[in-house]
Amino acid sequence: MDWQTVSEENNVFVLKQKGEFVYETRQTPVLPSSDHVLVKIIATGICGSDVHYWKHGSIGPFVVREPLVLGHESAGIVIRCGESVKTLKPGDRVAIEPGVPCRSCTFCRGGKYNLCDEMRFAATPPVDGTLAKYYTVPEDFCFVLPTHLSIEEGALVEPLSIAVHCSRLADITLGQAVLVMGAGPIGLLCAAVARALGARVVVVTDIVDSRLEFAKTYSATHTYKMKPQSPEENAKSIMSSCDLAAGAQVVIDATGVESCIASGVFALQKGGTFIQAGLGAANIVFPVGELCSKEGIYKSSFRYGPGDYALALELLHSRRITLKSLITHSYDFDHAEQAFVESGKNGGIKSIIYGPRD
Known part of the structure; x- marks a missing residue:
């Protein structure tokens, strides 16, 4: 048939x-x-x-x-x-x-x-x-x-469109520094879209060595293995070791893990944008005072909307993403x-x- x-x-x-x-x-x-x-x-x-x-x-x-x-x-x-x-x-x-x-x-x-x-x-x-x-x-x-x-x-193309939606919410532009928490499929794709849109630095974090190794070859300029220490200490280590002296202008959390979200907030640059893409526990605690003192923008991301599939296909058609x-x-x-x-x-x-x- x-x-x-x-x-x-x-x-x-x-x-x-x-x-x-x-x-x-x-x-x-x-x-x-x-x-x-x-x-x-x-x-x-x-x-x-x-x-x-x-x-x-x-x-x-x-x-x-x-x-x-x-x-x-x-x-x-x-x-x-x-x-x-x-x-x-x-x-x-x-x-x-x-x-x-x-x-x-x-x-x-x-x-x-x-x-x-x-x-x-x-x-x-x-x-x-x-x-x-x-x-x-x-x-x-x-x-x-x-x-x-x-x-x-x-x-x-479906998970890629989720990453496109996150990146459009963050308004990623040429030369920015982007931190992606999590090297699962969505995190990797968020990193790839950030690179395709012109981000200068794209840091990907995880706790699994094999995923970090893959991220290095796929889309990340830097990787960081999360350590069993406080979120603030992890954020400082990320910033000091990954060319983020002033913090990341965009942070995308693709884990939903409370400690990762907190680390991302601490690593966010003043006036930066934090995108919540991953879902974990229904209720989490994160350092809202730190976010407010930076006048950071916190946005949640849900699936994808008008234009996201079209942009995903254009990124593939132009071979900016594989x-x-x-x-x-x-x-x-x-x-x-x-x-x-x-x-x-x-x-x-x-x-x-x-x-x-x-």
């Missing part, structure tokens, strides 16, 4: 309940409107949120109460187009933006559709995700991949559970699950 043939059956990988996966065969979805397309999913990246749903059954207010198809970092091939679709055609290789807003509320009309109360985001209960053979997407939430980009890399080296593991659809088990052990950087074979 080639991409032009549409099967009546849609194979899906389902989180039945916390800790339990099953495979199911469902009906191939019909296009819900004339401006939707049907995409044959080729590759899906495993996100930390997918692993968290599997292990814990919930993330904050989002609880898995019914069987849920996971996956939202996906790319595939358009195989069917609604009659109103103008910019896509069968055979196009596309990255999928997995959250579709209502388009008409105050947030959507104000350019912040990521805050839409009616957002339907893939693999966020009760909305099924993309670990399936077929998935339907509105035309304007599909992005054609550059010809030099593999479809596996296309699946990583994604291939982030992919350290890949699994056939039949071994999807193994992919989750290995990812849950923090093995490698980014794992890909291929779509069902024909």
Whole structure:
């Protein structure tokens, strides 16, 4: 079977309940409107949120109460187009933006559709995700991949867009010093986007030697291994050893770890911008007095919004950023559970699950 043939059956990988996966065969979805397309999913990246749903059954207010198809970092091939679709055609290789807003509320009309109360985001209960053979997407939430980009890399446009959103919130400009706390996929991508936007110094911190070694070759100008000392002492060490004499003009925390957040605040330059990208404990303590005395700007980042996917694709098209080296593991659809088990052990950087074979 080639991409032009549409099967009546849609194979899906389902989180039945916390800790339990099953495979199911469902009906191939019909296009819900004339401006939707049907995409044959080729590759899906495993996100930390997918692993968290599997292990814990919930993330904050989002609880898995019914069987849920996971996956939202996906790319595939358009195989069917609604009659109103103008910019896509069968055979196009596309990255999928997995959250579709209502388009008409105050947030959507104000350019912040990521805050839409009616957002339907893939693999966020009760909305099924993309670990399936077929998935339907509105035309304007599909992005054609550059010809030099593999479809596996296309699946990583989603986490890259998160990094783009963080960097745009921080307003990173030429010559700045940027400190990124955490060398996981989002932290590494935030560092890469900062470099692509012209940052002079990009420091990446972590506690895992292998991730810091990778960061050196991927996007960081400097790395720092966090030490078992106070956040203020870690901040001083970062500043003294990583060309940050006055502190970082931008700090992006991609860990959600209280001590890392505090270290970032201490290492922030006066008047600088702190971006909270990582999520950990629901409530944390950080040195707000230090932030206020610096008149620092604290911003939280949530997913991505208008223009973020487009900029991510432009950075890839211009080759200012590459994604291939982030992919350290890949699994056939039949071994999807193994992919989750290995990812849950923090093995490698980014794992890909291929779509069902024909």
